[in-house]
Amino acid sequence: MAVTNHIRRSMIFLNTQRAALVKEAFVYHPDCVIFDLEDAVAEGEKDSARIQLYQTLKNVDYQGVERWVRVNALDSDLINEDIRAAVAGGAEGIRLPKTETAAEVQAAADKIAAAETEFNRPVGKTMMMAALESPLGIMNAYEIATASDRMMGIALSAGDYTRTMHAKRTVAGTELFGARSQMLIAARAAGVMAFATVYTDTDNEAGFVDELRLIKDMGFDGKSCINPKQIGVTHAVFNPSAAEIKHAEHVMQAVADSKANGVGVLTVDGKMVDIAWVEGAQRTLKLAQAAGIYKGALV
Ligand SMILES: CC(C)(COP(=O)(O)OP(=O)(O)OC[C@H]1O[C@@H](n2cnc3c(N)ncnc32)[C@H](O)[C@@H]1OP(=O)(O)O)[C@@H](O)C(=O)NCCC(=O)NCCSC(=O)C[C@@](O)(CC(=O)O)C(=O)O
Numbered sequence: 659m660a661v662t663n664h665i666r667r668s669m670i671f672l673n674t675q676r677a678a679l680v681k682e683a684f685v686y687h688p689d690c691v692i693f694d695l696e697d698a699v700a701e702g703e704k705d706s707a708r709i710q711l712y713q714t715l716k717n718v719d720y721q722g723v724e725r726w727v728r729v730n731a732l733d734s735d736l737i738n739e740d741i742r743a744a745v746a747g748g749a750e751g752i753r754l755p756k757t758e759t760a761a762e763v764q765a766a767a768d769k770i771a772a773a774e775t776e777f778n779r780p781v782g783k784t785m786m787m788a789a790l791e792s793p794l795g796i797m798n799a800y801e802i803a804t805a806s807d808r809m810m811g812i813a814l815s816a817g818d819y820t821r822t823m824h825a826k827r828t829v830a831g832t833e834l835f836g837a838r839s840q841m842l843i844a845a846r847a848a849g850v851m852a853f854a855t856v857y858t859d860t861d862n863e864a865g866f867v868d869e870l871r872l873i874k875d876m877g878f879d880g881k882s883c884i885n886p887k888q889i890g891v892t893h894a895v896f897n898p899s900a901a902e903i904k905h906a907e908h909v910m911q912a913v914a915d916s917k918a919n920g921v922g923v924l925t926v927d928g929k930m931v932d933i934a935w936v937e938g939a940q941r942t943l944k945l946a947q948a949a950g951i952y953k954g955a956l957v
C-alpha cells in the first residue's frame with residue numbers, strides 16, 4: 659500500500675531551478691514540499707533543475723517534511739527523466755500536472771513502477787497525486803482519484819483551470835465553486851485527500867485567511883502554497899481551535915457515557931449530538947494530535 663498517514667495542511671511549491679531555495683525550505687516547517695519541475699522552471703533549465711532535484715533529495719535532510727515532485731506533463735518528452743530522478747532520489751510522491759483521465763494516472767504509475775524496479779526501491783511505495791486543471795479533469799475527478807492504489811489525493815489548480823474555463827479570477831472565488839465542490843465530492847467518494855489551489859496575492863494576508871477559512875469549512879485537507887509566509891497562517895487556520903478540541907472531547911465522552919446508559923441522542927455544549935458526530939470528533943482530535951497541539955487520548 660503506497661499511501662501513508664501524514665499531516666498535509668500545507669504543501670509549498672519550490673522552484674527547483676533555484677538552488678538556494680530548495681536546499682533550505684524545511685526551515686519553514688511546511689508539512690510537505692513540492693519540488694517543481696513543471697511551470698516554475700524555464701524551458702532551457704529543465705535538465706539542470708532535474709539534476710538539482712536529485713542532489714537535493716539524496717543529500718538534504720528534510721527532517722520529516724514530505725517531499726513531492728511535480729513532474730512535467732505526460733505527453734512531454736521530459737516526464738520519463740523527471741520520474742526516474744524523483745524515484746532514484748527517494749521522493750515520497752509524484753504530483754501529476756494537468757491530469758484529465760484515469761489512463762494518464764495509470765500510465766504514470768507504470769513509469770513509476772519501472773523506475774522503482776530500476777533503482778531498487780520498494781515497488782508500490784511512491785505515492786501519487788493528480789492536479790486537476792481543466793474542465794475535463796474536474797469531470798473525471800473520481801476516475802482519476804481511483805485510478806491507482808498509489809493515489810494519495812487530488813488538487814485543484816486554479817490558474818490553468820480558469821484559463822481553460824475562460825473564467826476570470828475573483829476575490830470571492832465564485833468561478834471556482836463548481837470545481838471545488840465537484841472535486842471534493844469525488845475525493846471523499848474515492849477516499850483520497852483534497853487540496854486547494856495556490857493563492858497568488860502573497861501580500862494580502864486578510865484575503866488569504868478568508869480563503870483558508872472557506873476551504874477548511876468546505877472540507878479540504880490542505881492548501882498548495884507558493885511562499886513561506888503562507889505556511890504558518892495555513893496551519894493556524896487548519897489546526898483545530900482550543901474550543902473545537904474541547905467540544906470533540908465532550909462529544910466523545912458524552913457518546914461513550916450515553917452508550918453505557920442506553921441513550922441514543924443527547925445534548926453536548928448546547929447542541930444535539932448522536933453517533934453521527936463521533937467520526938468528526940475523532941478526526942478533530944487526530945488532526946490536533948498530528949499537529950502537536952493535543953496530547954490526550956484518541957478513543
Ligand atoms: C512568488 C515568488 C516569486 C515571490 O518571490 P519573492 O522573492 O518576491 O518572495 P519573498 O516573500 O520576498 O521571499 C522571502 C524569502 O522566502 C524565500 N522564498 C520565496 N518563495 C519561496 C518558496 N516557494 N519556497 C521557499 N522559499 C521561498 C525567498 O527566497 C526569500 O528568502 P531570503 O532571500 O533568504 O529572504 C516566490 O515566492 C516563488 O517563487 N514561489 C513559488 C512559485 C512557484 O513555484 N510556482 C509554481 C507553482 S504554482 C503554479 O504552477 C500554478 C498552478 O499550476 C498551481 C497548482 O498546480 O496548484 C495553477 O495552475 O494554478
Ligand SMILES: [Mg+2]
Pocket residue numbers: 697755791815817818
Ligand atoms: Mg498549473
